[in-house]
Amino acid sequence: MKKQSRRSFLGAGTILSVAGALAALPLLGSAFKKPKGNFVHHVYFWLHNPDSEADKAKLIEGLQTLKKIKEIRLARIGQPASTNRDVIERGYAVSWLLFFDNLDEQEVYQKHPIHLKFVENYSHLWSKVIVYDSVDV
Template sequence: MFSHIVIFWTDPGQPGAVEELVAGAEQYLRPIPGILHFHVGRMVPSERPVVEQSYQVGLNVVFADKAAHDAYQVHPLHVEFVEKVFKRVCTRVVVYDFA
């Protein structure tokens, strides 16, 4: 199993950026072959100080292995998401990959 976690910070100067990012992930990323589990959503506020809360959107994608993840990264829908959505509405991203 290979987990790909992406944390997004959206541009506060763009109203609707969070909704657009979530919708774009659903449209462009969810249909990519090789995904075993797909979940995108907004940050959930917490009173626990250990919980990171400065980001706006999180993405959790699980693949069978690294090869499936690598194919996802170069898939035309992923490239289109990066160009049409991510680059326009995000100011920062952090990725956690683990197997």
């Protein structure tokens, strides 16, 4: 076996490291891609009984049913985070964040029988709803 100098050993290791990093670039790039969909629909719910964990759980149960609507590209159910700054609104109980490909698909969602049934079955739980719709710039 040929004896290898420290310099050639380190050079070979560097080349292999760079080759490995280059091979991983496509995977890394996909981690930074924007979410699918360019229409964002964010809904905030205030409950009639804000201290009722049962009402909150019931609302979340209802929101879960909406995930069956195929036009939704990404859906997230949230609650206020523990952050505490003057600009943060923490009065809501549950948030519902949706991504759609476009306004047309969001309008299909609004008229979808599952969505209409959700409003019919769960609207008695909330006292206030605020919606923020936005599009990519």
